[in-house]
Amino acid sequence: MLFIGLPKSVERCICGASSGASVARPVAGRRVCPPVALLVSHPGAIMTQKELGEGMIETLPDGPLDIVGDVHGELDALLALLAVAGYDEQGRHPDGRHLVFLGDLVDRGPDSPGVVRLVQRLIDGGRASCILGNHELNLLRGERKAGNDWFWNENTAHDRRYHPWNWADPAAGPEMLAFFERLPLALVRSDLRIVHAAWHEPSMVALSALPTGGDFGELFTRLDDDADRLLESRGVVAQAKHEKATWRHHFADPEVDMPMLHAVGQLDEDRQMLNPVRVLTSGVERRAAQPFFASGQWRFAERVRWWDDYTDDVPVVVGHYWRQFLPLDRKALGKGDPDLFDGVSPRAWLGPRGRVFCVDFSVGGRWQERKSPDTAPRSRLGLLRWPEKTLVLDTGEMVGTVGRGSAPRAGRTAPARCRAWLPAGAAGPRSRPRSDGQLPLPLHVPPGPLPRPAAVLRW
Numbered sequence: 001m002l003f004i005g006l007p008k009s010v011e012r013c014i015c016g017a018s019s020g021a022s023v024a025r026p027v028a029g030r031r032v033c034p035p036v037a038l039l040v041s042h043p044g045a046i047m048t049q050k051e052l053g054e055g056m057i058e059t060l061p062d063g064p065l066d067i068v069g070d071v072h073g074e075l076d077a078l079l080a081l082l083a084v085a086g087y088d089e090q091g092r093h094p095d096g097r098h099l100v101f102l103g104d105l106v107d108r109g110p111d112s113p114g115v116v117r118l119v120q121r122l123i124d125g126g127r128a129s130c131i132l133g134n135h136e137l138n139l140l141r142g143e144r145k146a147g148n149d150w151f152w153n154e155n156t157a158h159d160r161r162y163h164p165w166n167w168a169d170p171a172a173g174p175e176m177l178a179f180f181e182r183l184p185l186a187l188v189r190s191d192l193r194i195v196h197a198a199w200h201e202p203s204m205v206a207l208s209a210l211p212t213g214g215d216f217g218e219l220f221t222r223l224d225d226d227a228d229r230l231l232e233s234r235g236v237v238a239q240a241k242h243e244k245a246t247w248r249h250h251f252a253d254p255e256v257d258m259p260m261l262h263a264v265g266q267l268d269e270d271r272q273m274l275n276p277v278r279v280l281t282s283g284v285e286r287r288a289a290q291p292f293f294a295s296g297q298w299r300f301a302e303r304v305r306w307w308d309d310y311t312d313d314v315p316v317v318v319g320h321y322w323r324q325f326l327p328l329d330r331k332a333l334g335k336g337d338p339d340l341f342d343g344v345s346p347r348a349w350l351g352p353r354g355r356v357f358c359v360d361f362s363v364g365g366r367w368q369e370r371k372s373p374d375t376a377p378r379s380r381l382g383l384l385r386w387p388e389k390t391l392v393l394d395t396g397e398m399v400g401t402v403g404r405g406s407a408p409r410a411g412r413t414a415p416a417r418c419r420a421w422l423p424a425g426a427a428g429p430r431s432r433p434r435s436d437g438q439l440p441l442p443l444h445v446p447p448g449p450l451p452r453p454a455a456v457l458r459w
Helices: 075-084 112-124 134-140 157-162 170-181 201-209 216-233 236-250 262-274 276-282 363-369
Strands: 003-006 036-039 057-059 065-068 098-101 128-130 186-189 192-195 285-294 297-303 316-318 356-358 382-386 390-393 398-400
Touching (some): 057 201, 075 112, 075 390, 112 128, 134 216, 134 276, 201 276, 216 236, 236 262
Parallel strands (some): 098 128, 316 356
Antiparallel strands (some): 065 382, 285 297
């Protein structure tokens, strides 16, 4: 049996209580995702054995890690970051550190193919690991999204704003997709969890129960189709279609006085939360209180600070969320949704116990910053050093993080709920994580265009 975490519109939960039971913990005064369940083996489901590729959840290597945030095709920034962090041309570090990429290697930036080639080379050489992000997943699903025409070579009008960029060689497309297909959704060990967008317990339960063998993109589509059949049977789809009928031709118009379409918002929330692959790669969502315009269209479901509800011992590191190291004009970057980090230091660990850190500092918007060449970029590409818990940025800044909780001690057996996510035979850390890894305050960065570091690697 396979259980998938569902929103409140589904009737039964894993423990057998009704969806109206007060089982889920509230976030900002609302139920975000009750641990209700869909038995995927219901008559309408089409999941069978041997349909999902192995390695959805894999083991992190022992030793110190450098966890790199979303790169989004910014090859120069990545090369600069690796140089600042002390890596040589072969991806070797004098302290034996291992690179971990949080996904979203591609899209928007000028050289997505170059980033993929570099990361693949590092992985093949045993110097790095990488998980799947929602942007790689879009390509596996054949989706044409803003900023990914570099792969499809269709020269679409809406993507010309990102030019100039390096196009993918069509002959190399299948190999690139095969590389994405091999990436896991999460990496874990007893002292750390790595996932692109959200560590969500019901979704992890669902993934742990999935069989092996098959195709990621195909699985995603099947899970979506299964969810749609369930929502159609409950009338959610029909209600949303009725609301859309009047406004659908205005969804791309930011000037229209768009009302809140509650059924559309509920459908968006339900479709998000019914698909565990979607949750891990693009986060926990709920119906919004008000519509907002983001990424070129009106939206009725919003992202949730899921970390406000995370109280596990094991820290989690994510990307995805467009955190700001320096204040940015989010609307200019197409981000009209609520800022999940409003009033929060960019160096701060998140959640009630300080167990979650987001290391995406909006380098996905650097393509737009280049349009003003006399202004220094405010976005950053960064990595988080583990176990030191310090940040290294492509611009040369090296800073300590704040508000962090303590990691599990070496020699201590991980709690049962932590061991549940460790692949068979996985080992814990071999040495106690250091807690004295504070580095100096940010280095001075002069105004104007960022200089290319003299030590930038030639890969």
